[in-house]
């Protein structure tokens with residue numbers, strides 16, 4: 001079984017992934033130890049991790065650690081998976097002493113064929129402001145472009161000395177030379193903050209990015225003697241299911257998910273066409289209740305739209321008892337999503353004003 005970080009199809013069986021790849025489930029114990037866990041953690045949208053205990057220990061004892069995220073500007077917009085990464089980054093940036101955000105322009109070029117200039121334009125005009133609008137604090141973050149960071153490039157080259165083609169294939173499956181370059185650059189990014197000082201690090205990602213974490217952790221162990229690297233920790237969130245109810249959605253299938261940003265008419269149309277756990281008729285639903293466990297609209301409430309846990313429970317109970325029907329939820333989801341998009345757009349404009357004052361490290 002492989003997870004393809006560049007593929008179009010997302011994996012579906014979370015339990016199998018945990019077993020296959022030696023991940024650890026995110027448990028009640030982690031929740032108790034995390035100070036003021038965020039919505040994604042409280043609701044187990046964050047579902048597994050690698051070495052999260054190391055970061056919990058650092059937070060508890062006020063010891064240094066870093067948090068890192070990257071963007072591949074392969075599209076003009078972002079999606080709700082990116083939003084979850086930023087929310088988790090925003091959580092850890094409260095406690096981390098160093099925070100990094102990189103633009104994977106080399107990866108965009110070698111895997112997606114996007115020029116460095118185009119990646120730069122997209123990153124500066126949209127992706128970086130979008131991440132700031134969603135909660136990344138530009139005062140705390142070190143920004144860089146892969147193509148400009150000499151230390152990352154040098155490190156990626158050195159890392160290549162201790163990895164074999166069969167290992168790369170074992171992690172990624174068949175891969176092109178461009179993907180090999182991208183994989184080594186990603187490992188270089190993940191370990192780069194430790195060149196300054198070996199410290200624990202946390203990388204919040206969607207599960208499809210785990211191959212990069214595995215490679216970086218393996219290489220950290222192999223280079224421990226030279227650099228003192230500590231294998232980085234990671235947490236993983238579930239996907240936001242596609243609007244037709246399939247978990248195994250195509251990342252590149254337009255219309256199967258709501259993008260950020262998206263205009264109100266399109267938001268409304270998509271939510272009203274979304275798969276729900278409703279019954280064939282309103283009468284049946286009032287009698288039997290709905291099935292929020294399989295409902296995409298409820299999942300949107302849970303993952304993104306409703307912050308208050310009691311309010312979410314109230315909707316769940318009202319659905320199960322037949323007190324509300326799907327039209328009620330779709331009306332509410334449309335209102336909340338439209339409000340989110342409006343607020344995002346305002347924050348995005350404000351964040352764009354910050355871009356000229358940012359400095360990008362060259363390593």
Ligand code: SF4
Nearest residue numbers: 277290295319326329
């Ligand atoms: Fe989903 Fe709401 Fe319909 Fe229940 S009533 S199935 S939560 S849309």
